[in-house]
Amino acid sequence: MGEGVPTLYEWAGGSEALSRLTQTFYNRVALDPIVGPVFRHMSPDHPAHVAAFIGEVFGGPNTYSERHGGNREMVMHHLGKHLTEEQRRRWINLLADAADEVGLPDDPEFRSAFMGYIEWGSRLAKMNSTLGETCDRETEPMPSWSWGVPGGPYKPPAGKS
Incomplete structure (x- = not known):
């Protein structure tokens, strides 16, 4: 991206915003009859780990890779x-x-970039979920997601915020 263009991580609001997102999301998931059963044995740290993963994918710090094993571990x-x-x-x-x-x-x-990533990532997760119980590859590169529109993030018209 061009100099001065924020990453998706920065535009989203950084780690605090992504932590609020994943905590709120997994609170909803726990109560949901369709996806709730998949996460019934979820660790209390799971929302924080997913926030770190999304943050890294969106251009934030390499926290997930450094502390939790990177994309291979997510797979x-x-x-x-x-x-x-x-x-x-x-x-x-x-x-x-x-x-x-x-x-x-x-x-x-x-939102286009965000939804594009969760659409793409959820399709990979579904595909990976039908594989065996182990990942044969030693490493799995960490995805990197950015703005899908040339020119970067939205800029409100002059005089509006």
Whole structure:
């Protein structure tokens, strides 16, 4: 990206915003009859780990890779789960609702990039969930997601904020 263009991580509000997002999201997930059962044995630290993962993918610090094993470890968490399309779609909808609830930026450019990533990532998670119980690859590169629109993030018209 060009100099001075914030990362998606910065535009979202950094680690605090992503932590609020994942905590709100997983509170919803726990109560949901479609995706809740997938997460019934979720660690209390799970929302923080996912916030760190998304943060790293969106251009933030390498916290997930340094503390939790990087993308290969995330792939390993999905193996053998046999996620359904209904569960994948519910996951996306709950995450989009949580983004609204916690006040993530709602400009079209950010939301397009955000939704593009969760659509892409959830499809990979579903695909990985049908694989065996181990990942044969030694490393799995960390995804890197950025603005999907040339020119970067939304800029309100002059005089509006």
